[in-house]
Amino acid sequence: xxxxxxxxxxxxxxxxxxxxxxxxxxxxxxxxxxxxxxxxxxxxxxxxxxxxxxxxxxxxxxxxxxxxxxxxxxxxxxxxxxxxxxxxxxxxxxxxxxxx
Amino acid sequence: xxxxxxxxxxxxxxxxxxxxxxxxxxxxxxxxxxxxxxxxxxxxxxxxxxxxxxxxxxxxxxxxxxxxxxxxxxxxxxxxxxxxxxxxxxxxxxxxxxxxxxxxxxxxxxxxxxxxxxxxxxxxxxxxxxxxxxxxxxxxxxxxxxxxxxxxxxxxxxxxxxxxxxxxxxxxxxxxxxxxxxxxxxxxxxxxxxxxxxxxxxxxxxxxxxxxxxxxxxxxxxxxxxxxxxxxxxxxxxxxxxxxxxxxxxxxxxxxxxxxxxxxxxxxxxxxxxxxxxxxxxxxxxxxxxxxxxxxxxxxxxxxxxxxxxxxxxxxxxxxxxxxxxxxxxxxxxxxxxxxxxxxxxxxxxxxxxxxxxxxxxxxxxxxxxxxxxxxxxxxxxxxxxxxxxxxxxxxxxxxxxxxxxxxxxxxxxxxxxxxxxxxxxxxxxxxxxxxxxxxxxxxxxxxxxxxxxxxxxxxxxxxxxxxxxxxxxxxxxxxxxxxxxxxxxxxxxxxxxxxxxxxxxxxxxxxxxxxxxxxxxxxxxxxxxxxxxxxxxxxxxxxxxxxxxxxxxxxxxxxxxxxxx
Numbered sequence: 001x002x003x004x005x006x007x008x009x010x011x012x013x014x015x016x017x018x019x020x021x022x023x024x025x026x027x028x029x030x031x032x033x034x035x036x037x038x039x040x041x042x043x044x045x046x047x048x049x050x051x052x053x054x055x056x057x058x059x060x061x062x063x064x065x066x067x068x069x070x071x072x073x074x075x076x077x078x079x080x081x082x083x084x085x086x087x088x089x090x091x092x093x094x095x096x097x098x099x100x
Numbered sequence: 101x102x103x104x105x106x107x108x109x110x111x112x113x114x115x116x117x118x119x120x121x122x123x124x125x126x127x128x129x130x131x132x133x134x135x136x137x138x139x140x141x142x143x144x145x146x147x148x149x150x151x152x153x154x155x156x157x158x159x160x161x162x163x164x165x166x167x168x169x170x171x172x173x174x175x176x177x178x179x180x181x182x183x184x185x186x187x188x189x190x191x192x193x194x195x196x197x198x199x200x201x202x203x204x205x206x207x208x209x210x211x212x213x214x215x216x217x218x219x220x221x222x223x224x225x226x227x228x229x230x231x232x233x234x235x236x237x238x239x240x241x242x243x244x245x246x247x248x249x250x251x252x253x254x255x256x257x258x259x260x261x262x263x264x265x266x267x268x269x270x271x272x273x274x275x276x277x278x279x280x281x282x283x284x285x286x287x288x289x290x291x292x293x294x295x296x297x298x299x300x301x302x303x304x305x306x307x308x309x310x311x312x313x314x315x316x317x318x319x320x321x322x323x324x325x326x327x328x329x330x331x332x333x334x335x336x337x338x339x340x341x342x343x344x345x346x347x348x349x350x351x352x353x354x355x356x357x358x359x360x361x362x363x364x365x366x367x368x369x370x371x372x373x374x375x376x377x378x379x380x381x382x383x384x385x386x387x388x389x390x391x392x393x394x395x396x397x398x399x400x401x402x403x404x405x406x407x408x409x410x411x412x413x414x415x416x417x418x419x420x421x422x423x424x425x426x427x428x429x430x431x432x433x434x435x436x437x438x439x440x441x442x443x444x445x446x447x448x449x450x451x452x453x454x455x456x457x458x459x460x461x462x463x464x465x466x467x468x469x470x471x472x473x474x475x476x477x478x479x480x481x482x483x484x485x486x487x488x489x490x491x492x493x494x495x496x497x498x499x500x501x502x503x504x505x506x507x508x509x510x511x512x513x514x515x516x517x518x519x520x521x522x523x524x525x526x527x528x529x530x531x532x533x534x535x536x537x538x539x540x541x542x543x544x545x546x547x548x549x550x551x552x553x554x555x556x557x558x559x560x561x562x563x564x565x566x567x568x569x570x571x572x573x574x575x576x577x578x579x580x581x582x583x584x585x586x587x588x589x590x591x592x593x594x595x596x597x598x599x600x601x602x603x604x605x606x607x608x609x610x611x612x613x614x615x616x617x618x619x620x621x622x623x624x625x626x627x628x629x630x631x632x633x634x635x636x637x638x639x640x641x642x643x644x645x646x647x648x649x650x651x652x653x654x655x656x657x658x659x660x661x662x663x664x665x666x
Binding site for chain 2: 017018021024025027028029030033034036037040041042043044045046049050052053056057060061064067068071
């Protein structure tokens with residue numbers, strides 16, 4: 001069971017780091033920048049397309065944000081599960097608490 | 101798009117946006133890289149169902165990483181085109197101010213006219229710089245060229261953005277994959293710990309399983325593969341366009357240090373299909389595929405190859421038309437049948453995958469202009485009509501450029517008569533005194549649209565003005581693909597240099613092709629007399645595999661200059 005004990009801190013750290021990834025994704029302002037450029041080039045053909053590509057990128061980033069959140073939640077839940085298994089496992093082995 | 105529209109643009113905003121996008125790209129790629137790492141980590145620990153979840157998350161992260169890349173590409177595209185837009189805007193503004201100062205009228209389409217009250221007076225004056233009509237004609241040329249350049253840059257940016265939007269949309273909104281990812285990774289994993297399990301390898305990307313997605317993964321043939329032509333020709337038109345988009349987007353021109361077409365050029369013969377087209381039209385001779393003098397028709401000359409999209413060497417070809425006296429490599433205006441680029445409709449179906457362009461200096465030129473005699477020029481002499489009245493070109497044997505950009509050989513400087521009106525030779529005269537504040541691209545860049553001659557002049561004019569009194573070559577490599585899968589690269593050049601006291605810039609268009617030695621090219625003027633321009637080519641080596649057919653066909657007798665003066 002030492003393996004689980006050794007990996008759990010990494011699992012916790014990964015979940016925390018994914019939370020940090022999510023906040024970094026929130027800081028992206030690509031769509032806003034592209035919309036600003038569209039406004040700076042009135043009458044141009046690229047103006048409308050700039051807004052569209054900004055919207056698509058914004059959608060992709062929102063999707064990434066959701067996936068990152070879901071993965072972080074899964075990691076946290078896994079850590080909880082492993083800790084529970086680690087606590088119960090010695091009881092299950094031969095019906096006696098095993099020495100670590 | 102007219103003068104007032106161009107003048108309203110805030111081109112400085114584009115540079116700031118480009119910078120912001122580059123930063124966003126770095127940040128997004130970092131985020132997605134971390135996400136991918138942790139997805140792998142989760143799968144490594146959990147195994148079983150979680151492993152599948154990790155694979156799906158991995159695919160998503162892989163796609164989103166590409167989105168991060170794409171943001172960076174958009175930043176680079178905007179930066180490049182912003183420079184073009186700013187340069188065009190600068191020219192429009194300067195010409196408009198000059199026209200207003202001279203009391204001339206500027207219309208929305210860029211044409212400059214003399215007010216009615218002055219027209220009668222102008223008609224009595226000599227046709228020189230003091231004549232308002234003369235000034236109006238010069239300003240009209242500048243304005244219309246700048247507006248054309250602005251329109252092209254705008255259209256190119258719109259096309260790049262449209263392609264990007266499609267790519268992001270396809271990659272990021274596939275509902276079946278998204279639902280699978282969410283379903284798997286949202287499930288808490290409480291399972292047996294599998295010691296020593298390893299992260300899954302890169303999963304097969306479901307977004308790359310479409311008809312042409314394998315171009316990026318190697319599952320489908322690349323242009324360098326013999327089966328590429330058969331594969332490409334079997335695609336639907338929409339799939340072909342998609343393949344062209346992907347080839348163009350994945351080809352990174354990089355900087356001059358990373359990509360220099362003149363460093364990748366290899367010698368060689370024309371591809372077999374070009375030889376067949378030539379042979380079908382007339383008796384061709386020489387390794388470069390030129391027709392006999394006096395024979396009219398279309399064909400290809402060239403040979404060798406240059407590195408291009410898809411990791412392939414693309415064959416270098418120049419489509420041409422000859423009436424037996426003149427050889428034309430380009431049309432003066434766009435034509436419905438595709439013009440000479442598609443052999444006036446005899447070889448249609450060519451699409452430009454990407455155009456790379458950049459500048460190369462020939463080295464410093466002193467006031468003696470000694471080096472200028474090595475290059476092709478149009479003279480700047482203006483006659484009573486305001487048009488160039490004499491043209492100086494060089495034959496291929498006296499313009500040779502090493503891969504280091506050093507010209508050598510030659511030295512002859514011959515006079516050639518004016519080109520016929522129905523196939524206008526590009527006439528280029530521009531003043532060095534024109535302000536050019538906007539720096540030109542100093543490195544290799546790529547675009548999607550073929551540039552017209554006016555844009556070439558503008559770009560090269562900017563390059564020369566910005567870099568000082570050095571002879572400059574602006575080069576363009578058009579990578580093109582046919583509906584039936586054939587590929588070709590057309591290398592166009594525009595060489596400019598200041599003349600004498602640097603008061604004037606003179607230049608000439610040409611097509612480059614290999615001499616047979618790696619990295620070395622020679623050039624032909626874009627439209628030239630026949631056979632003078634090709635004299636040296638006819639004196640080339642025998643055709644490979646056919647010792648009986650030799651390039652030497654005609655004895656020109658008198659030196660070229662003497663014959664022209666007769």
